[in-house]
Amino acid sequence: MKKVFAGCALGLFAVGAGADEITYREHIRPLWLDRCERCHGSDAPYLGDFEEDRKRYEADDKGPRMDTYADLAFFASWPDTGALMRRLDDGSNTANGKPGNMYRELGRSEEERQANLKLFKRWVGKKAWTMKRPAEISKEELLRFKLAY
Numbered sequence: 001m002k003k004v005f006a007g008c009a010l011g012l013f014a015v016g017a018g019a020d021e022i023t024y025r026e027h028i029r030p031l032w033l034d035r036c037e038r039c040h041g042s043d044a045p046y047l048g049d050f051e052e053d054r055k056r057y058e059a060d061d062k063g064p065r066m067d068t069y070a071d072l073a074f075f076a077s078w079p080d081t082g083a084l085m086r087r088l089d090d091g092s093n094t095a096n097g098k099p100g101n102m103y104r105e106l107g108r109s110e111e112e113r114q115a116n117l118k119l120f121k122r123w124v125g126k127k128a129w130t131m132k133r134p135a136e137i138s139k140e141e142l143l144r145f146k147l148a149y
């Protein structure tokens with residue numbers, strides 16, 4: 001009986017603590033599968049290979065591969081700092097006020113795009129949502145990334 005209670009308490013705590021946390025496994029992975037996988041999946045090249053033969057891959061609608069937690073985080077925090085945010089931003093934070101070129105991939109309607117952008121923002125961390133590149137970002141800013149698994 002004691003054991004059962006301990007298990008319940010733990011379960012409740014986990015649900016409570018995670019209630020408003022956006023995680024890769026629960027929120028981002030399904031969204032990514034729905035909206036990004038067909039061009040960035042396991043049949044797409046890693047960024048290094050992509051860059052060596054960009055034209056060919058682009059003609060084939062393939063962008064750099066980001067089909068795991070680590071490969072997606074690569075484009076948010078390090079080493080390709082800010083790439084995910086520069087591409088997904090709706091224009092509110094970009095230098096020219098225009099949406100990043102992957103923003104349109106976020107949904108079939110403006111409503112869906114905004115809802116999915118919100119999820120990505122909360123996953124990266126509201127304070128971590130930056131357009132900055134690796135050479136521009138400070139250690140303090142890097143430490144703001146959430147990117148919960």
Ligand code: HEC
Binds near residue numbers: 057062083106
């Ligand atoms: C129809 C195919 C397609 C879909 C769907 C798509 N992308 Fe892309 N993506 C590309 C291509 C091709 C490139 C490379 C060309 C470019 O830089 O714009 C790219 C580039 C990117 C980059 C820049 C990577 C770098 O070079 O640093 C990011 C980040 C990105 N996509 C994220 C996403 C996310 C997140 C989604 C889902 C919401 C998504 N893309 C959906 C085709 C796609």
